[in-house]
Amino acid sequence: MIPADLKYAKTHEWVKVVGDVATVGISHFAQEQLGDLTFVELPAVGDTLEQGEEFGSVESVKAASELYAPVSGEVIEVNEELEDAPEKVNESPFEEGWLLKVRISGEPDGLLDADAYATLIESEAH
Amino acid sequence: MKTIFEQSVPGREGCWPCEGLSEETFIPKELLRNEEAGLPSAGELDVVRHFTKLSQRNFGVDGNFYPLGSCTMKYNPKFTEVVGAMPGFTRLHPVLPQLQGAGRLCQGALEVIYETEQLLCEITGMNAYTLHPMAGAHGELTGVMLMAAYHRDKGNKKTKVIVPDSAHGTNPASAAIAGFEVVSIESRDGIIAPEALREVLDDEVAGMMMTCPNTLGLFEKNLPEIVAMLREVDALLYYDGANLNAIMGKMRVGDVGFDIVHLNLHKTFATPHGGGGPGSGPVGVSERVTPYLPVSRVQKLEDGQFVLDYDHPKSIGYVAPFYGNFGVFLKAYSYILRLGKTGLARATENAVLSANYMRKRLEDAFEIPYNRTCMHEFVLSAVRQAEKGVRALDIAKALLDKGHHAPTIYFPLIVKECMMIEPTETENKATLDTFVDDLVAIADMVQSDPEVIQNAPVTLPVTRLDETKAARGMELTEDLANA
Amino acid sequence: MPFVPHTPEEVREMLAVIGVDSVDDLFAEITESMRPQSFDIPEGLSEMEVLAKLEGMAAKNATDSASFLGAGFYDHYIPAAVDALTMRGEFYTAYTPYQPEASQGTLQAIFEYQTAICRLMDMDCANASVYDGGTAMYEATMMAVRKTKRRKVLISEALNPIYRVMLDSYITNLNLEVVCVPHKNGRTDIEGLKAAIDDKTAAVLVQNPNFFGSVNDFTELFNAAREKKAVSIISSYPVLQALLKTPGQMGADIAVAEGQSLGLPLSFGGPYLGIMTCTKKMVRQMPGRIVGRTEDTEGRTGYVLTLQAREQHIRRQKATSNICSNQSLCALRALVHMCALGEMGIRRAARLSIERAHLCAEKLTAIPGVEMLTDGPFGNEFAITLPVNAFEIISTLSERGFIPGFPLGRYYDDLDNGLLVACTEKTSEEQIGILAEMMRGALK
Incomplete structure (x- = not known):
């Protein structure tokens, strides 16, 4: 469950870049660790993100986890369906459960490819 | 089980027979609500039966062993309820002692406050207490505010509070809410090791919050060394009293060097938890932190009269509207009197x-x-x-x-x-x-x-x-x- | 020893299982240098002796005075059912409902409390309560600060001064700016507040009826706040709220209250009840416990603590508040009180309180030199000015068993002659008559 065409942050967000627009979500591993999500808090369209900064949070019944921006740029769209249906992040973390779209400014650094991310979660799982 | 709202029948009367004049006689219509609230309309027996049945869907100490760690669910003696219900206490309006000449109308209540503070001082070896904080977490917040006031007054530039990883979640939350950065310290073999403390301790540390014994039930045997290390950087040691039940008569936190302590009277001193409160979280302080205690404080005059005392320019101010959860610490006071030195x-x-x-x-x-x-x-x-x-x-x-x-x-x-x-x-x-x-x-x-x-x-x-x-x-x- | 059941034989058996010789051995880690320097507590008393001692202390309090004190804390009648039901050990000796299957009583009661309070205030959501009205006000302010990410707080000087001083203490270390808009002869200065709202304002805080007893409509003020994206916070009085225009109708974002008037004795300042309600869109900012309805594995209705990811035991230093407990038993008392009186009972208690206060105001202002301080509608409390210092009148009358009210000069420098007088349904017409006569005599 680690799509090869995506990039990953060490904090378990994924990024898919098309042109200058990045779609951001959290990985299958992350949603599994959190359990059934009950709430997703996202920034407003127009907010500017700085790579590595907190931009929102996800909550389950027993845990809350901050989300960190894997890229820098301006938020141009957020997944509004998550407000009523946070379970989409559990059911489809890489497709319907995407979080936001960002117009990238500057090259993100330190993102992992699928293999490196697989190694990372392997080590965290133990 | 149906809720009381589902059992409500419009028009059924509760237990209030008298009728006043219509509210519109006194208050213009545009300042009144446009429809009834929708509170229950039920007969008294309906209400009694509903809440009796609800109570039967609960575990409590009276009916069940309740070994909830860190919560000290001991038996709550029934005689304290008799004390708690004495009209001489329950009917007292809290502003009474603030009125000129009316302090004499509540001498007994002020004496309870004064005596409770004195007993807690002796049990824990602290210099002074405030009974104002209304729960343990409220005591923590008060304690961390005292810490901030102490350092501000001394001109110390302090930004951090150290909290062990075994601490109650309220500790870091209280420190953060009082404006401090929280630094976590890892337990080693279940307790705080001086080496681990050294790694995070510097001049910017305002204090450390400690539970002793800690939440693993272990005594922090490196305490003397920890106290000495904190003194070196003028950091205050805070005692989370959740586990005081483990050390009464065996150690006094004031004697070993703690500067601020909160107690949970609803734990150690047997006042009922009531399904989550009300509690009472008095805060005790060493001499050097005493000037910052909240106001008011109760003073005993030479003639034996008790008065409220607001003249503490360095005080952190008000953390409660009056004197704390009086009805709760009144019971704790009775419990301490009942047990006495040997009983505790x-x-x-x-x-x-x-x-x-x-x-x-x-x-x-x-x-x-x-x-x-x-x-x-x-x-x-x-x-x-x-x-x-x-x-x-x-x-x-x-x-x-x-x-x-x-x-x-x-x-x-x-x-x-x-x-x-x-x-x-x-x-x-x-x-x-x-x-x-x-x-x-x-x-x-x-x-x-x-x-x-x-x-x-x-x-x-x-x-x-x-x-x-x-x-x-x-x-x-x-x-x-x-x- | 009281409340310790182990017999010497049982102690020996237990020590043998542990494998130590004496109880002292269990305390070996507390070394000599850490032992108490003193433990000078009197020896214990019997139950009878403790009760006698406390009876004696209670007798030093004079509770037979006729009191017209209010100032946010009122002596309403409490039906006997409140004590009888809330003292049941199953409620009384339970902890916070961490194990919901064994705590459905407490949980359903809190759910019903949340429902009753939301209906009374006409708001969407309530928490299971906080410590008191003042901490509710502070927590509401912090909700607004988090939500708006702004740091300026506008408050009316006609807000209960006790809450203003509490707020000052709590925010000392938080770098917030508090702007206080003066009252106008005891009326909340709505125009002044409106003019002071700007793009940096996190919240505007008002009270209804305000500290002087004056009844207001804050709809326009809250509209103005909304335009500037500031949060509207109102503190209300639960008993009168059964009749008055609601926080919801006025468009408040957060409504708080001191819940003492709902079935809690005055008890010299506590325990009381901090009521907190808000709109649905603010609920994630709300501190404290919240109960929600759900189902069990068999499809039966049940109740649990919910939205817990806001709280300190999960979020630690990032929690919405450090609050852990609520005033659960006080919330239960408020619920039982509302149920025992019912919708009609609460409305009648409110009506009668208002009627008595108006009678009292009429009689007192008939005395030469006594005038209403504040114009306009009021509820069960009103402010008057006397021709002399109010502290002295209180001192004089209290010696004769009548406490005529609260001296406004305690909190307002220019109001030394101001007296705040409250009535409830317990205030008799006879008491009002005697008060007026005494006052007339004292002012001669």
Whole structure:
């Protein structure tokens, strides 16, 4: 469950870049660790993100986890369906459960490819 | 079970017979509500039966062993309720002593405050107390505010508070809310090691919050060294009194160098928890922190009169509207009078004795991560049972089926599949034995038939509840729900 | 020893299982240098002796005075059913409902409390309560600060001064700016507040009826706040709220209250009840416990603590508040009180309180030199000015068993002659008559 065409942050967000627009979500591993999500808090369209900064949070019944921006740029769209249906992040973390779209400014650094991310979660799982 | 709103019948009268003039006689219509609120309309017997039935869907200390770790669920003696209901106390309006000449109308109440403070000072070795904080977490916040005031007054530039990883969640939350950065320190072999403290200690540290014994039930035996290290950087040591029941008469936190302490009177001094409050969280301080205590304070004049005293220019101000949860510390005061010097020490001794007895009796059936002499509580780990797919949560639910309240589970966070057991001194040996036997039987069942445990409870009004549905559905009142 | 059941034989058996010789051995880690320097507590008393001692102390309090004190804390009648039901051990000796299956009583009661309070205030969501009205006000302010990410707080000087000083203490270390808009002869200066709202304002805080007893409509003020994206916070008085225009109708974002008037004795300042309610869109900012309805594995209705990811035991230093407990038993008392009186009972208690206050105001202002301080509609409390210092009148009358009210000069420098007088349904017409006569005599 680690799509090869995506990039990953060490904090378990994924990024898919098309042109200058990045779609951001959290990985299958992350949603599994959190359990059934009950709430997703996202920034407003127009907010500017700085790579590595907190931009929102996800909550389950027993845990809350901050989300960190894997890229820098301006938020141009957020997944509004998550407000009523946070379970989409559990059911489809890489497709319907995407979080936001960002117009990238500057090259993100330190993102992992699928293999490196697989190694990372392997080590965290133990 | 139906809610009282579902049983409500419009037009059925409650217990209020007199009628006043219409509100519109006095207040213009545009300032009045446009429809009735929708409060229940039920007869008195309907109400009595409803709440009696509701109460029967609850465990409480009066009916069940309640070994909830860190919560000190000891027996709440009934005589304190007689004291709590005395009209001489319940009818007192709180502003009375603020009125010129009216202080004489509440001398007894002011004396209760004064005497309670004196007793708490002697029990813990502190210089002065405020009874204003209304719960443990409120005491913590007050304590951290005192810490900030002390350093501000001394011109110290302090930004950080150290909190051990075994601490209650309220500690870091209180420090953060008072404006401090929280630095976590890792426990080593279950306690704070001076070396670990050295790694995070610097001039910017305002203080450290400590629970002793800590939430693993272990005594922090490096205490003298820790105190000395904090003194070097003028940092204050804070005592979280959640576990005071383990040391009464054996150690006084003031004597060993703590500067600020909060107590949980609803734990150590047996006032009822009431399903989550009201509590009472007095804060005691050393001499150097005394000038910053909240106002008002109660002063005893030479002629024996008690008065309120506001003349403390360095005070942090008001943390409560008046003098704290008077009705709660009144009961704690009576309890201290009843037990006295020997009784308080015996409470501690027997709490520790009972905890160690249970720990020993459970050591074969469960993993005990720090299996050495504990204080008033200890932690088990259900890691062995987890290998069979049975988690601490499941074991907790199986205990409910046996008529015991469950221990605290998944806390402290540093122990996997944690179950924290605090028997208290008021439970007899037969109760402790029954609980141990039941817990061992559950551990056996995990080996033979784990599904039974995973499906518990089955004897209560409800089986396991869907918490995800609750959080997503947001049905928080009869009138609100997510579509 | 009281409340310790172990017999010497049982102690020996337990020590043998532990494998130590004496109880003292269990305390070996507390070394000599850490032992108490003193432990000078009197020896214990019997139950009878303790009760006698406390009876004696209670007798030093004079509770037979006729009192017209209010100032946010009122002596309403409490039906006997409140004590009888809430003292049941199953409620009384339970902890926070961490194990929901064994705590459905407490949980359903809190759910019903949340429902009743939301209906009374006409708001979407309530928490299971906080410590008191003042901490509710502070927590509401912090909700607004988090939500708006702004740091300026506008408050009316006609807000209960006790809450203003509490707020000052709590925010000392938080770098917030508090702007206080003066009252106008005891009326909340709505125009002044409106003019002071700007793009940096996190919240505007008002009270209804205000501290002087004056009844207001804050709809326009809250509209103005909404335009500037500031949060509207109102503190209300639960008993009168059964009649008055609601926080919901006025468009408040957060409504708080001191819940003492709902079935809690005055008890010299506590325990009281901090009521907190808000709109649905603010609920994630709300501190404290919240109960939600759900189902068990068999499809039966049940109740649990919910939205817990806001709280300190999960979020630690990032929690919405450090609050852990609520005033659960006080919330239960408030619920039983509302149920025992019912919708009609609460409305009648409110009506009668208002009627008595108006009678009292009429009689007192008939005395030469006594005038209403504040114009306009009021509820069960009103402010008057006397021709002399109010502290002295209180001192004089209290010696004769009548406490005529609260001296406004305690909090307002220019109001030394101001007296705040409150009535409830318990205030008799006879008491009002005697007060007026005494006052007339004292002012001669």
